[in-house]
Each structure stands twice: as C-alpha cells, then as structure tokens.
Amino acid sequence: MPEEDLVELRFRLYDGSDIGPICYSSSSTVAMLKERIISEWPRDKKIIPKLANDVKLISAGKILDNSKTISQCRPSFGELPGGVITMHVVVQPSSAKSKTEKNVDELPKKACSCSIL
Numbered sequence: 001m002p003e004e005d006l007v008e009l010r011f012r013l014y015d016g017s018d019i020g021p022i023c024y025s026s027s028s029t030v031a032m033l034k035e036r037i038i039s040e041w042p043r044d045k046k047i048i049p050k051l052a053n054d055v056k057l058i059s060a061g062k063i064l065d066n067s068k069t070i071s072q073c074r075p076s077f078g079e080l081p082g083g084v085i086t087m088h089v090v091v092q093p094s095s096a097k098s099k100t101e102k103n104v105d106e107l108p109k110k111a112c113s114c115s116i117l
Contacts, residue, residue, distance in 0.1 A: 005027075007023070007025075007026050007085065008020075008022070008024075008083075008085065009021060009022060009024055009033070009070075009084070009086075009087060010022075010084050010085070010086045010087070011037055011086075011087050014047065014089070014090070019037060019040045019042075020040075021084045022040075025070070026069065027069050027070070027071065028069065028070050029069050030057055030064045030066050030068050030073065031066040031067070033057060033087075034052040034057065037089060038051075038052065049093060050093065052066070054091055054092060054093045055090070056090040056091075056092065057089060058090060059073065059085065059087045064087075
C-alpha cells in the first residue's frame with residue numbers, strides 16, 4: 001500500500017480513553033472501522049457494543065455513514081498532513097433503545113368523557 005493511501009485514526013471512547021492510533025487504508029469503509037472498534041473494545045468498560053449498528057462514529061461534528069469510505073469522508077477530516085485524526089465513538093446498544101422507546105400499545109388508554117348538552 002502506498003504511504004499516502006494510509007490514514008492514521010484514533011477513536012475516543014465515552015470515558016475519554018482511546019483505541020488506536022491505527023493506520024487504515026483510505027478505501028476502508030466506516031462499517032469496517034466500526035467492526036475493528038468492536039474487536040478492539042476494552043472488556044473492562046461498563047458499556048460494550050455488540051454490533052456495528054450499536055456504534056456511531058463522529059468526526060468534525062458529523063455522524064459518518066457506514067457505506068462511505070475514509071477518502072469520501074475526508075472533507076470532514078480536514079487536511080492534516082501526517083497527523084492523527086481523532087473520531088468520537090458513541091455507543092447506543094439496540095437493547096437500550098427498545099427499553100427507552102414505548103410501544104403505542106403500552107401507553108395508558110384514556111376514555112373520552114365528553115357531554116354534549
């Protein structure tokens with residue numbers, strides 16, 4: 001791989017700790033980055049993502065799309081000659097989503113008690 005084709009990335013976790021820096025090919029997709037993050041995730045954390053969909057990557061204030069490559073996201077990264085790019089990792093496990101979202105059937109039902117005179 002040519003050296004200019006490599007991008008050095010660091011992933012900042014919710015508690016301020018990091019995964020990386022690790023060099024990636026600029027043709028790597030965001031989904032591939034997420035899979036690598038899950039495999040490298042420290043097991044001593046309270047929250048551990050299980051699926052790539054449980055993880056969101058944020059760079060320069062933008063949530064990165066799974067289908068995009070690093071080179072397609074590069075405008076978000078800016079131009080850092082030889083620097084390490086830090087991305088923020090947000091974890092939202094799908095089980096936590098289902099616990100916080102209420103089903104319409106679970107909401108209390110109210111009966112109408114209108115009187116028309």
